[in-house]
Amino acid sequence: MKENSDLHHKFISMVLDLAAENASSVEGGPFAALVVCNGKIIGKGTNRVTSTNDPTAHAEVVAIRDACKNKETFQLSDCDLYTSCEPCPMCLGAIYWARPARVFYAASKREASAAGFDDSFIYEQIPLAHENRSIPFIHVTHEEYNKPFEKWSLNGNKTEY
Numbered sequence: 001m002k003e004n005s006d007l008h009h010k011f012i013s014m015v016l017d018l019a020a021e022n023a024s025s026v027e028g029g030p031f032a033a034l035v036v037c038n039g040k041i042i043g044k045g046t047n048r049v050t051s052t053n054d055p056t057a058h059a060e061v062v063a064i065r066d067a068c069k070n071k072e073t074f075q076l077s078d079c080d081l082y083t084s085c086e087p088c089p090m091c092l093g094a095i096y097w098a099r100p101a102r103v104f105y106a107a108s109k110r111e112a113s114a115a116g117f118d119d120s121f122i123y124e125q126i127p128l129a130h131e132n133r134s135i136p137f138i139h140v141t142h143e144e145y146n147k148p149f150e151k152w153s154l155n156g157n158k159t160e161y
Contacts, residue, residue, distance in 0.1 A: 019084035022046040029119040031059040035067035043067025060091035
């Protein structure tokens with residue numbers, strides 16, 4: 001299938017306009033994302049971290065939530081995600097869970113860092129031993145640690161994902 005670069009440019013232009021508009025408001029930061037399915041926008045999101053006091057309200061997560069709600073599904077395998085900036089580690093995880101077909105982005109993480117949005121410390125924390133992270137992760141042993149997984153495996157009505 002031949003790529004339609006004009007279409008990608010159109011959606012990137014739209015997402016950049018949305019991000020610039022959001023950067024000029026009190027709603028949040030300079031980020032936006034669109035989820036597109038068959039050439040139609042089915043999800044839209046802008047950064048809402050400060051306006052909602054929700055550190056997970058990044059544009060990509062908001063757009064994924066909107067698209068999944070509108071599509072009534074938790075996977076977006078037949079969709080594309082357009083975002084104003086290369087996704088941060090949290091959004092990257094959300095994207096992989098949502099499973100879009102492709103991700104198109106405008107600014108790089110280096111350009112975001114130059115603008116004051118530097119996620120490099122998170123990337124540096126991931127490979128560290130849990131006890132050496134800036135926020136320690138402490139494993140608590142418990143005899144029933146596997147109980148939720150056992151219940152899940154026995155649930156005949158579960159939806160696999």
